Amino acid sequence: MAAKHNFRKLTIWKEGIELAKETYATTKIFPKSETYGLSNQMQRCAVSVPSNIAEGTSKSSDKHFLKYLETALGSAFEWETQLIISYEIGYISEELFTHLETKIQKIQGMLTRFMESLSNH
Template sequence: MAARHNFRKLTIWKEGIEIVKDTYKTTKIFPKSETYSLCNQMQRCSVSIPSNIAEGTARGTDKHFLQYLETALGSAYEWETQLIIAFEVEYISEATFKHLENKIQKIQGMITRFMEGLKIN
């Protein structure tokens, strides 16, 4: 069965990939002591966003796709929390925090609207 959505063409997937790239770039500056904790957690969360979107496109129904989108959205909120922690413990500057906060909140809104569109159909 072919996927009903081509994940590579979905803006939410493309934006998720951008968050992954931003995450790896940002966590490079974290202290070495964070390699297996906050760095790893942020990286795993960021990868989860586009990965779940892609996996969901292979599902046969919108109901099943929605479950994967919910997981992607949950990962986006989890990542935002970790971003706040990184800022609060002064691993990132306020400018970096604001920039990434805007990006993740944009993705959260995009995923939510995409989900609403699937529920209508």
């Protein structure tokens, strides 16, 4: 059975991939002592967003797909919290914080609207 949605064509998935790439670039500047701490947590959350979107597209119903989108949204909020911590402890500049905060909030909004559209079917 073919998936109802092609994850590679979903803008939200593409945004998630960009978030993951920017997360890896950003965490490279963190202290080496954070390799298994905040860096790893942010990377895992960032990868979780597009991964859950992709996995959700394989599900046979919108109800099941929604569960994966909820997980992706949860990871996005978790990632935002880790971003705030990174900024507040001085790992990233205000400029980078603002750029990434805007990006994650856009993704959260897109996920929420996508979930609402699937719920209304």
